[in-house]
Amino acid sequence: xxxxxxxxxxxxxxxxxQRVRDALEILxxxxxxxxxxxxxxxxxxxLSDRDLRTFLVSDFYDFDAEEAESRLDSRVSEIMxxxxxxxxxxxxxxxxxxxxxxxxxxxxxxVDFSTGELxxxxxxxxxLRAAEGYFAELAGR
Numbered sequence: 001x002x003x004x005x006x007x008x009x010x011x012x013x014x015x016x017x018q019r020v021r022d023a024l025e026i027l028x029x030x031x032x033x034x035x036x037x038x039x040x041x042x043x044x045x046x047l048s049d050r051d052l053r054t055f056l057v058s059d060f061y062d063f064d065a066e067e068a069e070s071r072l073d074s075r076v077s078e079i080m081x082x083x084x085x086x087x088x089x090x091x092x093x094x095x096x097x098x099x100x101x102x103x104x105x106x107x108x109x110x111v112d113f114s115t116g117e118l119x120x121x122x123x124x125x126x127x128l129r130a131a132e133g134y135f136a137e138l139a140g141r
Contacts, residue, residue: 003096004089006130007110007120013038014047016077020055023047023076034107036118037080043109043118045080050106055079086111089119093130096122 012030014023016039023035027049037045056071086109087096099105107123 001093001130002089003087003091003093003110003122004120006093006126007089007122008126009120011036011109011118011121013118014076015039016044016075016080018076019072020052020074020076020079021072024052024072027052034121034123035076036109036121037076038118039077042116043084043086043111044077045082045084046107046109047076047080048106051079051081084109087122088113093127097127100124100127 012026012032012035014026014035014037016037026035027033033049035047036043037047055074056068085099085103085105087099089110089112091110096108099108107121109118110120110122111117112119
């Protein structure tokens with residue numbers, strides 16, 4: 001099975017120039033954990049809820065309300081993970097699972113390597129949904 005069969009197409013994204021507060025609002029509203037970060041339509045990074053927690057909560061007791069507001073007004077590009085590991089649609093799900101386990105990724109952008117176009121995102125939730133269907137099918141036999 002390939003990633004293209006289970007990935008989330010048309011993922012929700014954020015622009016690198018948007019603010020941290022925008023990312024928090026999107027993650028909360030959409031009930032997701034990972035946002036591909038685009039800069040003029042090109043994938044530049046990924047921002048996770050964990051990245052945001054670390055940025056906003058680290059040294060929490062060492063800064064005041066003004067510092068908190070300043071952090072919320074920071075650009076997404078300042079805290080995103082910029083060295084993006086991505087996969088192609090033809091990548092096998094088994095390979096993605098190995099990558100997620102070995103490197104502790106919760107999601108990977110799916111990209112057309114020839115054009116650089118973001119095609120989707122595959123998360124551990126997508127993989128669990130596929131596994132659920134597979135095991136339900138086995139049980140029904």
